[in-house]
Amino acid sequence: MKLPDKFEEKMQALLGDEFPEYLSCYDEPRYYGLRVNTNKISVEDFKKICPFEITPIPWIENGFYYDGDKVTPSRHPYYFAGLYYLQEPSAMTPANRLPVEPGDKVLDVCAAPGGKATELGAKLKGEGVLIANDISNSRAKGLLKNIEVFGIGNVLVLSEEPGKLEDYFAEYFDKILIDAPCSGEGMFRKDKKMVKAWEEHGPEFFANIQKSIITQAARMLKPGGMLLYSTCTFDGRENEGTIEYLLKKYPEFEILGIKGYEGFEKGMPELTASKSEEFAKTVRIFPHKMKGEGHYLALLRKGKPLPATDKKLLPGKKSKKKLPEDLEVFLEDTTWELDAARLDVHGERVYYMPEDLPDVCGIRFLRTGLLLGELKKKRFEPSQALAMCLKKDEYKKVLDFPVSDERVKRYLKGETLDVEDMTGSKEKGWYLVCVDGYPLGFGKLSGQTLKNKYLPGWRLC
Numbered sequence: 001m002k003l004p005d006k007f008e009e010k011m012q013a014l015l016g017d018e019f020p021e022y023l024s025c026y027d028e029p030r031y032y033g034l035r036v037n038t039n040k041i042s043v044e045d046f047k048k049i050c051p052f053e054i055t056p057i058p059w060i061e062n063g064f065y066y067d068g069d070k071v072t073p074s075r076h077p078y079y080f081a082g083l084y085y086l087q088e089p090s091a092m093t094p095a096n097r098l099p100v101e102p103g104d105k106v107l108d109v110c111a112a113p114g115g116k117a118t119e120l121g122a123k124l125k126g127e128g129v130l131i132a133n134d135i136s137n138s139r140a141k142g143l144l145k146n147i148e149v150f151g152i153g154n155v156l157v158l159s160e161e162p163g164k165l166e167d168y169f170a171e172y173f174d175k176i177l178i179d180a181p182c183s184g185e186g187m188f189r190k191d192k193k194m195v196k197a198w199e200e201h202g203p204e205f206f207a208n209i210q211k212s213i214i215t216q217a218a219r220m221l222k223p224g225g226m227l228l229y230s231t232c233t234f235d236g237r238e239n240e241g242t243i244e245y246l247l248k249k250y251p252e253f254e255i256l257g258i259k260g261y262e263g264f265e266k267g268m269p270e271l272t273a274s275k276s277e278e279f280a281k282t283v284r285i286f287p288h289k290m291k292g293e294g295h296y297l298a299l300l301r302k303g304k305p306l307p308a309t310d311k312k313l314l315p316g317k318k319s320k321k322k323l324p325e326d327l328e329v330f331l332e333d334t335t336w337e338l339d340a341a342r343l344d345v346h347g348e349r350v351y352y353m354p355e356d357l358p359d360v361c362g363i364r365f366l367r368t369g370l371l372l373g374e375l376k377k378k379r380f381e382p383s384q385a386l387a388m389c390l391k392k393d394e395y396k397k398v399l400d401f402p403v404s405d406e407r408v409k410r411y412l413k414g415e416t417l418d419v420e421d422m423t424g425s426k427e428k429g430w431y432l433v434c435v436d437g438y439p440l441g442f443g444k445l446s447g448q449t450l451k452n453k454y455l456p457g458w459r460l461c
């Protein structure tokens with residue numbers, strides 16, 4: 001693979017004797033990774049049903065390698081059920097090392113297409129809120145889909161400049177992840193187009209954007225909150241340099257250690273102006289040191305840690321507001337108890353909002369809360385997002401197909417199914433279609449026929 005001369009010279013200076021070993025990585029194949037959605041399935045259970053060979057990624061508890069030249073996990077029904085996300089192994093590290101807990105308020109500033117946001121959302125386990133933002137509206141559409149497939153309902157998907165978010169979310173978040181736009185030097189092997197982009201916009205260009213994003217994000221973090229900054233590039237200006245800039249502007253931030261792994265390399269104080277050894281606490285991932293492409297991570301805390309609080313909201317007063325009648329009828333088939341005060345109705349669409357949000361009027365958004373469905377004349381129609389949020393045992397009317405049943409793929413293609421063998425004396429209505437116990441979407445049963453309600457834009461082609 002031909003790399004730009006300027007890039008090679010820079011890496012030679014950065015790596016010294018290790019440079020030839022680093023360079024030889026470009027003749028080796030890239031690594032493929034898969035991350036289990038622990039909000040839907042445990043790692044143990046996934047290993048039992050995984051239909052292709054996987055081997056653990058040693059530094060990520062729910063990460064696995066697979067052979068991307070032999071198998072295509074993106075076409076398997078379990079992928080459509082949101083049981084896993086496909087992600088380059090080193091890119092799994094930032095969301096893994098940010099200690100998100102259920103109940104946290106979490107911001108992913110540069111979230112599309114959702115590789116990290118889906119893991120942050122899974123870690124929340126439905127409690128607290130995930131705000132997933134990306135400045136690019138078109139990329140944010142893919143982000144929304146990935147978040148919905150993963151079954152994350154306590155979410156806002158936004159498409160704003162981080163500077164605008166500051167007006168709404170000053171010191172609001174417990175945890176922030178910035179997976180910054182960067183010159184992508186760590187992705188050259190995975191995606192050759194990145195080389196061209198690097199030649200057009202070099203590290204200096206991105207370093208300026210990163211400085212502005214990190215300082216804007218810093219102001220949205222609560223005192224005591226944690227921020228994880230990451231890039232997929234090697235340049236010191238975009239990595240240690242950006243962190244040094246933040247610390248100069250906001251000295252209340254402190255660099256924290258990151259749970260180690262034998263392949264992690266220390267950050268490079270020599271690339272900073274101060275040469276402070278503190279920068280060695282940050283982490284560099286190089287492809288010649290471990291089985292991953294390339295990344296940089298820095299974990300920071302704003303001020304002193306705050307005493308732990310129980311973030312679970314007390315069940316407290318149930319609001320006196322009533323749910324719309326048709327929605328109430330639908331919910332009788334679920335184990336869910338919704339608080340009417342959290343409903344947001346726009347035209348026919350009904351959303352269930354996360355708790356404790358500021359007024360977000362004026363922000364460009366793609367989704368606020370979980371889209372429950374639509375209130376049509378005299379009936380409620382549940383959404384695809386709701387199907388993905390439900391667990392099989394939370395809904396009464398289920399049609400559960402084994403993965404070997406050819407109707408699973410036909411369902412995903414949008415076909416009407418004959419389900420005579422499964423219906424028995426089942427009553428008509430909305431059924432949750434599952435594969436091996438994991439929801440894929442809804443269908444409407446009438447007699448022995450299941451009308452397909454799988455979202456058209458998500459269909460398997």
Ligand SMILES: C[S@@+](CC[C@H](N)C(=O)[O-])C[C@H]1O[C@@H](n2cnc3c(N)ncnc32)[C@H](O)[C@@H]1O
Pocket residue numbers: 091109110111112113114115116117133134135136139160161162179180181182209213
């Ligand atoms: C490295 S990618 C993020 C990848 C994502 N975190 C993931 O894991 O799937 C960087 C993202 O930053 C977005 N971006 C670029 N400039 C931005 C800005 N000023 N504010 C917020 N996002 C920005 C890009 O659209 C891009 O999607």
